[in-house]
Amino acid sequence: MKGIYSVLVENRAGVLAEIARLFARRNFNIESLAVGETDRHDTSSMTIVSSGDQRTLDQIEKHLNKRIDVIKVRRLEERDALSLEMMLIKVAYSVSTRSQIMEICSIMGASILHLSPRHMVIELHAAHEKIESFIDLVRPFGILEVQRTGTISMSRK
Amino acid sequence: MNGAQAMIQCLDQENIHTIFGYPGVAIAPFYEALYGSDVRHVLVRQEQNAGHAASGFARISGRPAVCVTTSGPGALNLITAVATAYADSIPLIAVTGQVARRLIGRDVFQEADVIGAMEPFTKYRYMVRRADDIPRVMKEAFYIASTGRKGPVLIDLPIDVQQEELTQPFHYPEDVSIRGYKPHIKGNGQQLRRVLQALKAAEKPLLCAGGGVISSGAQDLVRSFCEKHGIPAVTTMMGIGAFPSAHPLYYGMIGNNGRSYANKAMSESDLLIIAGARVADRAMPNTRRLEETAKVIHIDIDTAEIGKNIGPTIPLVGDLRDVFQRLLDQELQLDTSTWREALAGWKDAAVDHRVHSPRLVDPNTLVQKLTARMDPDAVYCADVGQNQMWSAINYEMKEGRFLTTGGMGTMGYAVPCALGARMAAPDRQTVAVCGDGAFQMSFNELATAQAEGVPMKVVVMRNHYLGLVKEYQDKNYGGHHSGVTLGDGPDFGKIACAYGMSYYEVSENQALDRILDRFLQDPGSALLVCQVDDVNNTK
Incomplete structure (x- = not known):
């Protein structure tokens, strides 16, 4: 099972490390973790995606809540969550492959941020699965570098 | 007033008159402020023992106790005692000296990342970066250590923060407000009703008292609850003392080294009330089986204990004093006489398989x-x-x-x-x-x-x-x-x-x-x- 946690934390030194260590120490899995400030400077928001059986996912929520620097934990149901990930991907091209790649970008809603004589940098923000498919689609052309933010999520409610 | 003097003021505000420690350069301003103060400093012979002595002091005084060391090796020696207090839920305030703020992270003499090293073993940690923060930090530290599930709190004090003058007059806050820390004291009413329903239906109820019964001071209430409803009890090792040994409802310590009849009581009961215990392997090695054979009511102030080692039928988060006070107010009319007879029979029939040497002292x-x-x-x-x-x-x-x-x-x-x-x-x-x-x-x-x-x-x-x-x-x-x-x-x-x-x-x-x-x-x-x-x- 997948668990998506939207976690409000104190924006303080060491809090990210503390949360990461909690997962490591208790053998909880981290599939992705994204963190940034909210509209308040003293508060950060994290989206943590994990997986495990029901008991593990419950324990993750409880142990997050137990941290004193954690202000609030929301467990998001996959169907209720709007989830998005951003990726920058550098792909090699030649004259013969350029238009194919551009076609994939256009179908997938990705945009080309930068074009060099031999490679291009593409930006895509989409759901996790779509990002995965995009990577598969451009893999044959030669991927030079990938940077992903990890998933951020918000409840529709 | 400098930071170190403010620390002593805070100890006075918290009514702390005895502390255990071992000095060094990085904590020297604190020791200078201690000099001539009303606080009695007990110089231990190794830092770990400052933590253990504070643990003994805290357990008997019922309040957080303070231990102090210098930076680097002093603080590192303290870790085992702090981790011990954490595992045993004992309220400690561990104060460690630290190198000056501008030197942090440069691997200077006697510098260690004590906050990082103690993170897994402390309830909370403060690196104090301004002397003005000291009153608030101390107030919060005592509050966190002594409320909810008790435990050690670390205060890492850079030497220059100890020397820094406060820019405002010393004021010890009266209240604490921490956004992410609101201990659940009151048990949930609906869960409490479920507990009562389960109790009414039980034929072989058993209460297992853990260390939480003692640290919350709920011994009398738990005992009265068992007496009122005729519910037999066992304890974990940390729960020893929840019942007098001669109590007619008490059947001893469970676990690997516990009484065979106490363990049999656990496996034969149809309703197990675990109160303030973390269900660790030495006490309850076979939780899967217990989940199948009994309804398990797990009462603990720490939400994260629920479901960690045993999947309870009815979880109840709250302070044991509150929960047992409310359980005590109920009338249940349980008849446990047959069950208690069986327990007494197992106790009488218990065979001691240990080796008892006739030589020397048994x-x-x-x-x-x-x-x-x-x-x-x-x-x-x-x-x-x-x-x-x-x-x-x-x-x-x-x-x-x-x-x-x-x-x-x-x-x-x-x-x-x-x-x-x-x-x-x-x-x-x-x-x-x-x-x-x-x-x-x-x-x-x-x-x-x-x-x-x-x-x-x-x-x-x-x-x-x-x-x-x-x-x-x-x-x-x-x-x-x-x-x-x-x-x-x-x-x-x-x-x-x-x-x-x-x-x-x-x-x-x-x-x-x-x-x-x-x-x-x-x-x-x-x-x-x-x-x-x-x-x-x-x-």
Whole structure:
């Protein structure tokens, strides 16, 4: 099972490390973790995606809540969550492959941020699965570098 | 007023008059502020023991106790004691010196990332970056340590923050407001009703009291609850003391080294109420089976304990005092007489499979005779090893306290714990009981007791082995005694003499009564060595 946690934390030194260590120490899995400030400077928001059986996912929520620097934990149901990930991907091209790649970008809603004589940098923000498919689609052309933010999520409610 | 002076002011505000510590350069401004203050500083002989002594002090005073060390090695030596207090849920305030702010992260002399190192073993940690923050940090630290599930809080104090002048007049806050920390005190009403429903339907209810019953001060309420409804009880090692040994509803300690009938009661009950226990493997090795055979009600103040090691049928988060007060108000009309008869039958029929050597002193008899003679409200500090098992099983609880580290199992705990406990209650009889392995880990603190004029009573069960590991090797490694032999030395009589203690030694059961009387009646510090045959085992 997948668990998506939207976690409000104190924006303080060491809090990210503390949360990461909690997962490591208790053998909880981290599939992705994204963190940034909210509209308040003293508060950060994290989206943590994990997986495990029901008991593990419950324990993750409880142990997050137990941290004193954690202000609030929301467990998001996959169907209720709007989830998005951003990726920058550098792909090699030649004259013969350029238009194919551009076609994939256009179908997938990705945009080309930068074009060099031999490679291009593409930006895509989409759901996790779509990002995965995009990577598969451009893999044959030669991927030079990938940077992903990890998933951020918000409840529709 | 500088930061260090503000620290002393805060201790005064928190009514802390005794602290345990070991100085160094990075904490020197604090010690300068301590000089001439009303706070009594107890200089221990190794930093770890400052933590253990504070633990003993906290457990007897019922309030957080303070230990102080310098940066780097001083703080690192303290970690084991802090981790012990964390595992045993003891409220401590650990103050460590740190290098100056501008030097942090440069690997300078005696710098260590103590916040990082202690993160897994503390309830919360502060790196104080401004002297003005000290009153708030101290107020919060005491609040966090002593509320909810109690535990140690670390305050790391850079030397230049200790020296920095406060820019505002000292003001100790009256209230605490921490966004992410609101302990659940009141049990949920709906869950409470489910507990009552389950109780009404139960034929073989059993209560298992953990250390939380004692740290929340709910012993009387839990006992009254069991008495009112005729519910038999067992305890974990940390729960020893929740019931007097002679209580008709009490069936002893559970677990690997517990009573067979207490464990049978667990596996045969149809409704198990676990109160303030973390359900660790030594106490309850087979939780999967328990989940199948009984309805499990798990009551704990720490939400994260629920479902960690056992999947309860009914979880109930709250302070045990609140929960049991409300359970006590209910009328249930349970008839548990058949169940209690069965339990009494198992208790009578229990067979002792342990080896009891006819040679030297029987450790079980020793603990029975010792605790029978101790004052009703005496404090018994048990160390770790075979001696701990013999102590736990045979300790006769009246109105006293049984202090041990059931959670972390840190050898060398008893002597410094007894020192702290005795200082928290100078008129209360306090006895430390160790094996000869553990005793040699911390008997240096007898010097602290001597210097502070604190009379210490220490019993050493001497079998010249690290007995519990030896026993394990006997069972699992064909009797290969690898690394467990302590040898013949040292001469403990000379150790007693060196620390200004009376010395007693006993090597036969017949002499126990006489020697124990003399040992306990000795007006000063005394060491009693009991020669024990190494073939005696714990299960």
